[in-house]
Amino acid sequence: MGMTPTPIRIRGKRRNHILVKETIAKISAPPPKRTKTSHINPRKEAIMTATPTLQGLPQELLEIIFLHSMNISLPRSSPDLGAKLSSPAMCTTMCMRAFFSTVDHKAPIRNRKITSDPTIQSQILTSRFFTYAFFLTYVQRAHAALIKQRGKPWKETSVSVPGPEAFTGLWPFKFTKVKYLSFATDFRIPEKLLHGPFTPDKSSLLYVLVALSGTLDWEGSLAGEIAKEGLNDAIRERDERAVASLSTLLGIARAVTTEHLRFAVVEGGCEANVTRHLLFNAQILYGGSPTETLDLHDPVLWRWADERQREDDERGTSLKMMLRKASKFDMEFYEDGETDWKSIVPFPYSGEKFDARTGFDRIVRELLTRLYRNHGRKITRTRPDLG
Structure with missing residues (x-):
């Protein structure tokens, strides 16, 4: 009988036979076939798929893109882009591109090429930076550009070109002679200017x-409704310049209402110049008879005037006189014998379009009516038929 070998135990760690088998199988297995993707460096692939962002572009390139596109939404898309594209120099350059440069100022007036875009201009006007002070800066920049564009010989002539000084005192017959600002036809007045509280800067702009000849977007926005409420704000704050502006805008659209007159008379104390602007604008398209929104024979107004007359208050007599004249389209802007014009904010359309000092007759009424029906942008020079 043969002897069986005696097992000998070797001290040490006990091996995991399953793990050993798996390791041997991996080693003995044939190497996998290489594919095309195996040659691509993962790090290199990540670099190739990365796309640059606008924030990562150099400042100079970003400004070029912005001025070329004239997309006002670009600086509003992020605080970072807004900070990079809102410097005073960039804002002024953008306005020069959107306003001054859209008209060929070298060509004769009749042959000038005009590419002004009212949409872009209206968007710029809504921007926070566009204040009255900035507007005067733009006027100065445009004035200098016009002088440079026309050349040294023209500069040395005795013909002067009005600049920012034309806006001193805000007399329309002076500053409407500044013809190179290049505002587009039918540009929109921003809503930020149509409501209170009003400041001198806000009212002036x-x-x-x-x-x-700025207009309101009655159909595509709430500008008209805001202006209606804003007129009451201006009356309440006794801001005559804002009242003059809003009365004209609403008068064009036949939107000066009986409620506005009541508010100015009853709540506002019938301040003379405020009432003047309201009634002068209301009468133009009134047509001589009450409408659904405006009644110059309103009992509340006449009752208030009667009460003031019983108290020997001149405001009652003055209001009755203005209401009678306005109902017949016979209320002139300046009263007879009134010469202290500096104490009265002028009618905004006075100047080349209309001389508010002119006495009313059929021709003047026709001119003023056409001025309103054309939103102040087209004045006919033909004599109306008097037959």
Whole structure:
């Protein structure tokens, strides 16, 4: 009988036979076939798929893109882009591109090529940076550009070109002679200017834009409704320049209402110049008879005037006189014998479009009516038929 070998135990760690088998199988298995993707460096692939962002572009390139596209939404898309594209120099350059440069100022007036875009201009006007102070900066920049564009010989002539000084005192017959600002036809007045509280800067910019034939977007926005409420704000704050501007904008649209007159008379104390602007604008398209929104024979107004007359208050007599004249389209802007014009904010359309000092007759009424029906942008020079 043969002897069986005696098992000998070797001290040490006990091996995991399953793990050993798996390791041997991996080693003995044939190497996998290489594919095309195995040659691509993962790090290199990540670099190739990365796309640059606008925030990562150099400042100079970003400004070029912005000025070329004239997309006002670009600086509003992020705080970072807004900070990079909102410097005073960039804002002024953008306005020069959107306004001044859209008209060929070298060509004769009749042959000038005009590419002004009212949509872009209206968007710029809504921007926070566009204040009255900035507007004057733009006027100065445009004035200098016009002088440079026309050359040294023209500069040395005795013909002067009005600049920012034309806006001193805000007399329309002066600043409407500044013809190179290049506002587009039918540009919109921003909503930020149509409501209170009003400041001198805010009222001045609103007044200038109205005088330059700015309009309200009645169909595509709430600008008209805001202006209606804003007129009451201006009356309450006794801001005559804002009242003059909003009365004109609403008068064009037949939107000066009986409620506005009541508010100015009953709540506002019938301040003379405020009532003057309201009634002068209301009468133009009134047509001589009450409408659903405006009644110059309103009992509340006449009752208030009667009460003031019983108290020997001149406001009652003055209000009755203005209401009678306005109902017949016979209320002139300046009263007879009134010569202290500096104490009265002028009618915004006075100047080349209309001389508010002119006495009323059939021709003047026709001119003023056409001025309103054309939103102040087209004045006919033909004599109306008097037959």
